[in-house]
Amino acid sequence: MSQPEGVPAMEYRFLGRSGLQVSAISLGGWLTYGGHVDKEGTFECMKTAYDCGVNFFDCAEGYAGGESEIVMGEAIKKYGWKRNDLVISTKLYWGQAFGDNIVNNKGLSRKHIIEGMDASLKRLGLEYVDLIYAHRPDRQTPIEETVRAFNHLINTGKAFYWGTSEWNADEIAHAWRYADKLGLIGPVMEQPQYSMICREKVETEYSLLYREHGLGLTVFSPLGGGILTGKYKNGIPDDSRYAQQSVEFIKGFWQRTGKEQWDERIQKVNKIEPIAEKLGVKMNVLALAWVLKNPNVSSAITGASSPQQIVDNCKALAVLDKLTPEIMQQIDEILENKPPALTPRF
Amino acid sequence: MSQPEGVPAMEYRFLGRSGLQVSAISLGGWLTYGGHVDKEGTFECMKTAYDCGVNFFDCAEGYAGGESEIVMGEAIKKYGWKRNDLVISTKLYWGQAFGDNIVNNKGLSRKHIIEGMDASLKRLGLEYVDLIYAHRPDRQTPIEETVRAFNHLINTGKAFYWGTSEWNADEIAHAWRYADKLGLIGPVMEQPQYSMICREKVETEYSLLYREHGLGLTVFSPLGGGILTGKYKNGIPDDSRYAQQSVEFIKGFWQRTGKEQWDERIQKVNKIEPIAEKLGVKMNVLALAWVLKNPNVSSAITGASSPQQIVDNCKALAVLDKLTPEIMQQIDEILENKPPALTPRF
């Protein structure tokens, strides 16, 4: 580990109410590794992240049809990192790439959780992951079966902690209900989207879960899929990550929420940029620091197609102290999307 | 019990996954009894409802500062109805009218639940209610304390079943978590708003609760606070219930959601009215029948300031069979507010 110059010291946070510490900034393989970033590029990114103090690398069986796990696993081996220095995660839900008859190669049945875990570990070249996620709610499998199956993974040493990704609050509450009832381990973390432009689930819906279960968050898309970097303010440039595979994503966004809303978001970013300038940082750094300011966020999972992006992102760690209540309020006033607090006794 | 002419036979439904049956149409005291409807008017309404087969009468400590419980209790005594023929409910949360120092005269602490229940029973002149509701979530009292206190009411014979009103799905799930953990009785019913113009909570958010706990619903405002009667299509008439106390309510609505949305709703009602005409019923009858078509609705709580309104509402019972899938779809297309189903395994 040779910390690159100008990069602040990494901050480590407990993963919710657990004893595990994850780097506040982490690196994920979604849309990049195993996909449009080639093997060498992946290795370089992971090396740089590791050198910046990132200990948490996030993956999923569904990323790039399993290729993401393969290449990330290779990086770990290539650099000879010690297993106990790393927090490796993967997620189960979309295993359909791995069979001819997909009916049972997806979802959160006991069968897929166990078979999927084994296949993931094989691709990663690991004996266990630290974190295993349910990569969506499976509303057709009884939650009890899912809770039991994740506990089976923990009991057989294939994972240390389990959590969810994009579950509703009441689904997580039901998972805890079964865990409590059966004396099993409940989901300790959730992986939602969270950024300046996507706040409701994290800031309102999950409130009770932080208090009741100490839920920790490992959030994805902290830069709003790139919007919060400011790079789209003059349209979609050719050299962006989207240039290759995500023009469709943006078009999809427009279809789902309207071009109008996209433009509105771009305008908000334009209004926030002066605040970033005043703080002497780039927009993406401010946006990431803003996410990390939320104490329920254990880690912000960033994507990167070049080492430089990682170095840049890590600068957010130096900005947290500068985000005074006044500045946070200014930002809220521009964003106009702060969800109302759940009303207290009234 | 002397069924008024032209009123269809009452339908009784199980209250969620319980053994108690409630009339599909019930009568509530909100905004009416103890308030702008005088004692004689209240008696007449309750008598007519009873004669129409209504067995479920809904009240709350907070309705008209306790007056609603007093007058509804008097009606029960006046007519000599047998206690076992009735399903009487009340709700605890806003007891502040009954003390000088309001800090503990509200909310869902053990203290207010027990003291509030005793005060309600005294006002009602009853030894027990059938149903007791938590009249909002109390986000400052531990849910475990609330669950234990409602079980205390059941164990001491002051109530037979307990439920919630306007809780979020995850709050109800947590109540069940504590009930399960402690071997206690969980909330069997929830009292949300539900009508053609207010659907999301009932049709989406609570989905898992129906399956997991057999949650039953006793819905309020099935006529959307009057909008769905069509009576506001030419503005707010002077003789409406709103004329007395609810012009402020409508203004409040405009403040909260905008005049624009009010007008939009009025227009939707105007488009649905021809469907009512084709079925040969009034708009309010169609709107009520539409609510009762949802199998998770155990009872629709109606308000009435005159016996005639009750007789009219009961006609909805004869319309359910006429609401074919085709008609339901036509209505959905006009309303444009059918919440998306929670996605299945995808």
Add this chain to the structure above:
Amino acid sequence: MSQPEGVPAMEYRFLGRSGLQVSAISLGGWLTYGGHVDKEGTFECMKTAYDCGVNFFDCAEGYAGGESEIVMGEAIKKYGWKRNDLVISTKLYWGQAFGDNIVNNKGLSRKHIIEGMDASLKRLGLEYVDLIYAHRPDRQTPIEETVRAFNHLINTGKAFYWGTSEWNADEIAHAWRYADKLGLIGPVMEQPQYSMICREKVETEYSLLYREHGLGLTVFSPLGGGILTGKYKNGIPDDSRYAQQSVEFIKGFWQRTGKEQWDERIQKVNKIEPIAEKLGVKMNVLALAWVLKNPNVSSAITGASSPQQIVDNCKALAVLDKLTPEIMQQIDEILENKPPALTPRF
């Protein structure tokens, strides 16, 4: 208590796996007390039974629309029997006689169990019963609710033990499942029909319940509704209990199972009578003794419209020892209805 001459000493048996002892022969009010037997007749029968050592008197809210409880309660008061010398039971299910709107005045909801118990105790003039039965399964009320409600009766001192009547084995097993899960009291006794001509439920279906839960039986119709007294062998006489209200019962039987089966049963009785003669007892005495020979029977509930019948029935107690394996086998060979044992490991 002045034991009538010629009556053998009463035998007391533990009620299943409980610490309560009931007389092997008990007296029930079905079809008699409050019905075609007048008040004086009832008093005399109960007095004679008491003098013969009967301590268990069986009733139900549904017998004679509540009249049975009233008159049996009067007898207890009239003779000044000590409460602790008696085992009094009643049963809840059919309370519909006691309200205008029957929807909740029946079945096994929490509401009816609590309201029904209070009404029964009032009719009986007692503060508590020893045994309270669920007088049928209620397949629309969750079994958990029923288990909790019967425990509520026990917890509030209104009953000491609870049981079932005419439930299927799996329904009783489910009641125990909830009782165990919740740390509550399960059903200790079941009241089925049992006699030489009705054996399957008792001898086969309930097998596991004896072993698992120590289920005790208080059986009704031990004389097969009169067939086993031999009194119908020459047709239906005018002076029988059936003469008044049960010719319909027999006709109903014929409709349900056919005249042919009735005749077949009469013929079997005719073949068994010589065995009774050899033992020096009447047919009804043998039939009752045969029932009591089954060790799972805690008590055989007899009906009687005259004191003499009670005295006669009690003679069965002296016959048990004479029912050797050889005689039991002879009877089985005539009856041809011995249910096959549940196969052991095969």
Add this chain to the structure above:
Amino acid sequence: MSQPEGVPAMEYRFLGRSGLQVSAISLGGWLTYGGHVDKEGTFECMKTAYDCGVNFFDCAEGYAGGESEIVMGEAIKKYGWKRNDLVISTKLYWGQAFGDNIVNNKGLSRKHIIEGMDASLKRLGLEYVDLIYAHRPDRQTPIEETVRAFNHLINTGKAFYWGTSEWNADEIAHAWRYADKLGLIGPVMEQPQYSMICREKVETEYSLLYREHGLGLTVFSPLGGGILTGKYKNGIPDDSRYAQQSVEFIKGFWQRTGKEQWDERIQKVNKIEPIAEKLGVKMNVLALAWVLKNPNVSSAITGASSPQQIVDNCKALAVLDKLTPEIMQQIDEILENKPPALTPRF
């Protein structure tokens, strides 16, 4: 997987209240594979089934003294099917073929369940099965021991789900009672006989289990052991499956239930055949579709001694929609064996 021409797309159903999906039509080894169908024939049948979309293959330690497991395991290896595409089951109870002293090589003791499972997996050449069944109740082993032992298999990764075959409803309820009490996994499926001529257990006895535990059924003999194919209407042909090993079976049937009842069944089949003709399908296709019409049936296990039979059976999938309530009623009227519904609250 190359779907044969003219075969409708396979339907997959959740196995009761679990997250596992099984093909509605499945293939079992009973009386065929390892028995009178040779190895090549078995391979061809399994290949055809797989190509038709069958993912569930059913076996048992007792089928053909273990030979069935051996040959079915060879087929899986031969065709290189992916393990996660398959749902493989076996059943434990009759392991007596595999030892000299049979006392502990049978039944449902912990010893035989664990030893039997290991032996089955070895014969199958697999690391785990998806489903493991208790192949009868063992009324001499405590149910708790059996429940614990099947959970041991799941916990050690040798099976994913466990269930029962031909247990009584109260035995299954007791298994759930122990599972609940101990926080263990209960039996998720039962394998009973079910067909037009064998309905009671499935349609009546298990009712409560569907509601309480979401019991799923994988039914055997959906064609009534061949009677429902119509092939016996002119007597027993020489080329039938019975020709080889089952003339004894039929004679056994006659002994047990009488030649008369056999003839009666044949006559009923003759009356139903015209309905099949009107629907344009063969009798066996109608009979199988009728079984699949029951929503509690997760899969119908068919036997086949030739690939053509499988292709024929799969045609039943296209018939389900044609079985209107009217046709189902016609069939019921011919069969005259529809079991009465368990009475609701009365």
